[in-house]
Amino acid sequence: MARFSEKKIVAGSLITLGVLFSIIAAFTDCSAGGADNYAHYNIARWAFHYPNLFLDHWGKPLFTILIAPFTQIGFFGARLFNILAGLTTAWICYLLASGWKLSKAWLAPVFVIFVPIYFILMFSGMTEILFSLVLMLAIFLFFYDRFVLSAVVISFIFLARSEGAIFLPIFLTALLFKRKYVAVPFLLTGFLLFSLIGQLYYYHNFWWLITKLPYVGGIGANYGRGSWYHFLEKAPDYIGILIFLFLILGMFVWLKKWFSSGLKLRSEIFTRLLIVAGCFWGYLAAHSYIWWVGEMSLGLTRVMAGVTPVAGLIALVGWSEMDKTIKSKIGKAIFLGLTILFIVLPGVLKYKSEFKADTREVVMDEVVKWLRESRNFDHRFVAHDPYFAFSSKVDAWDSRRIQYGFADFTKPELNIADSTLLIWDAHFSQNEGHIPQKEILDNPKFELVAYFEPKVPLKVLGGHDYCVLVFRKMENLNVDNNQLMIKLKDEQLKGNLVYSEFFDFEHAEPGKVPDQFVVQESDTFSNKCYVLGKDSEFSPSVLLTDSQLKISNEVSVGVEFDFLAEDQLGNNEVLMVFSVEKEDKPYFYQGQDVLAVDSAKWNHARYHFYMPEEVKKDTKVKLYIWDIQKKNLKIDNFRVQAYSK
Known part of the structure; x- marks a missing residue:
């Protein structure tokens, strides 16, 4: 009877998971990532019609370019891309673990895929999964002595997520310690290539990657701040308690080996500490800092999914060390079984509630349904929530059909044609759009025509109760929108x-x-x-x-x-x-x-x-x-x- 190699078994298992995950994605929704899911989708879906979207800074050019072909079959395509990217990342982690001769290297995909936050985001349309793939590919190439190619790959990571730029100094330091000076200039590949494309094609500005950076403070920012240890404190939740404990143990194992080597800076173990551990802890520290000082962060723990495969790899080091201390075969089998059980179950169940539509999405779907049934769908729209364009299936970038926000939010009626419908929502319109509910209700140029709210009240950013108000822009109105809202609310109590x-x-x-x-x-x-x-x-x-x-x-x-x-x-x-x-x-x-x-x-x-x-x-x-x-x-x-x- 033919025996399959471990590598073939792991590959077959990942393919099987790919089929299973694709079926799950086909028959479920995924609210992980919120409206950003649909903002990224809207950019990628229409990029072939509006090529400048391939260079949209917020959308992340590398992500948009790679996911755009998949989105042509719908949002399922975006989710399929992330499933494939996540499984590929798990495969790379297995190859690294195998190359490092870790005990039960085939466990690496389990330590990657079933990290709770990583598992749920594999079913989303978010950027974190591609980000992790680029990072792990660059690390893999580095440890397999493909230094130039590693430098080229990591040079593109900030085009998947902007904070990836913090990895460039880490790889630069590692290359210098390795005396691989030829590879150093290639760390600029991604920046130079896309700067040149932006200069020649759309922005006509070589420095557009810097000057057009969307994450700035000021009037457009809706960021918060919190404790410096926020991301560390939440780590057992988004990584999983067991993997987090093995991660800490793995760090001790590597540090002990480095001390035993005489703290040599050119040793293999120091390189692992610098690149692998350095990328995880450096990324966590960077996000902790910007959340602590209140710059460009909402404190969302999902961003950590970009480096959880690195954490999983370090955790496997800790697990392997503990496995060595168990001598009996039965003990090893029990330890292995319990490890898989207590990683997979929490990983799958932690965010199971996000395998369904978000409350806000349900309400916005009702808005779209009302627009169609009331014969208001052919009007031009002004909206702030990217999910509206996704739900309504209008061309998200056709300015004849939809406009995002107002040129002057202090005077939203300016340059807006009569009969245009404003889809005001309590989250995006009130925060990003800077249009408070009271101000739009009191604006004499807008008439309230429909009101929608969730059955269960939902608090959104700013402490507001979520609702969607549909206004019609008209001149010479004489209406009391506050009384109209009372009437429309009462009409919701139908029966x-x-x-x-x-x-x-x-x-x-x-x-x-x-x-x-x-x-x-x-x-x-x-x-x-x-x-x-x-x-x-x-x-x-x-x-x-x-x-x-x-x-x-x-x-x-x-x-x-x-x-x-x-x-x-x-x-x-x-x-x-x-x-x-x-x-x-x-x-x-x-x-x-x-x-x-x-x-x-x-x-x-x-x-x-x-x-x-x-x-x-x-x-x-x-x-x-x-x-x-x-x-x-x-x-x-x-x-x-x-x-x-």
Whole structure:
């Protein structure tokens, strides 16, 4: 019987995984990477129609050039490219591990593919996977003495992700220590080639890679800042606890060997520390620094996927060292089995929720559906969310069909033709577009024509509740968009009114409204109101059961009340609670902030709630106000209405 070599078995396993992963990609969505997924796709998909997109700095020229042919078959093509790139990276790591004579080198692909953040991004359309492939290929070529070719490959890495430029000094140092001076100039290959292309073809500026860099601060930036140890602290999550522990052990193994070699700078072990460990820790340190100082970073841990194959390789060094300490065959088999189990399972399951459409994508799909059904689809659009062009399938770069943002966001109506539709969303329009919801609602040149929100409230960048508003640009309008939004929100509660309950606190209601918290106030809408504060944390609650209405996922609930806040109200201090329970235990819960527009006057609050998709038998629904911080608050005219489709 013919025996297959280890190399053939590994290659066959990777091909099998490629087929399996492709099938998964064909039948799932992937929200990992968010809207950047679709921004990259929009660039690559249309690059053959608009060749200047191949040089789009934000899109990353190397990534766009390589992925563009795949995107011609749709977003599945982009995902297929990353699957192939990730599996190729795993193969290169195996070849390196085998060349280094590591115990069970065939485990290298497991330590690469099933790193949680790497696994999920292989199914996305993001740049991190190609970035890791370029890095690992350059490292592989270096250790196989192909120094010139290694320098050429690594010179292109910043065209896959800009921060790849930090690897060039590392490779330069390694080449100098190796005395491979001939290879040094080739580190400029990628920069010189694309600078020349930009000079001759589109930008007519040799230095466009520097002057057109999209990651700058100022008014267009929406970056944050945090602790310097953010990426290190989160490493067990995005790398996996077991691989992270083996990574630390692997570092100790290499450092011990280097010390044993007499700290020689031209030793093989130092070269591994410099290039392999140096690329991982240098990359982590760079991202930690820019997040700490608040420059060009949102603190997204997914960026670390670009170097997790390097971490996996170091982790395998640690694993191999531990494997050597186990003498019995049974012990080795158990250790091997447990390692695979506790790497693969967390790797696959950690981000399983991202194998479906993001909430914002679902809402935007509803917007596109409404545009088609309402015969508004032939209008010209202004949008900020790149997913809109993807979902609507319009030519993302045809200025006759779609425009991204406004030339002057302080006067968005300028140079915008009448009947143009603005697709305003609470994430991109409000942050990148600098168009606050209040300002666009108050703009007399835009009429609100449609309103969309997720069934479960979603907070986005800036702490805003996600929603999408569709406006029509028209001259000489005389509309109140704020009233239109109230009307459109109410229309979302479609169906028949099946239950209503109202508390005006004017009459005693034993068992529902405690008398001691009902007070007489001259400045209320009526004569009495209900008081929340130090002695009363909860308002009277409304309980919906099957005896009052048939509780199902077809039910939606509207709540409104008047309130006077005698204290300043902030986020998560006073909540309007919607609790779906079985046997008095919540299995679906929403708490929306009660915030005062004017703390000196009575305010009117309105909320919409939707039942979850899966409603359990004997479900009850509770609605009440929860004064978490015991703020002094008066409420009146508390109304709950339930609708069924």
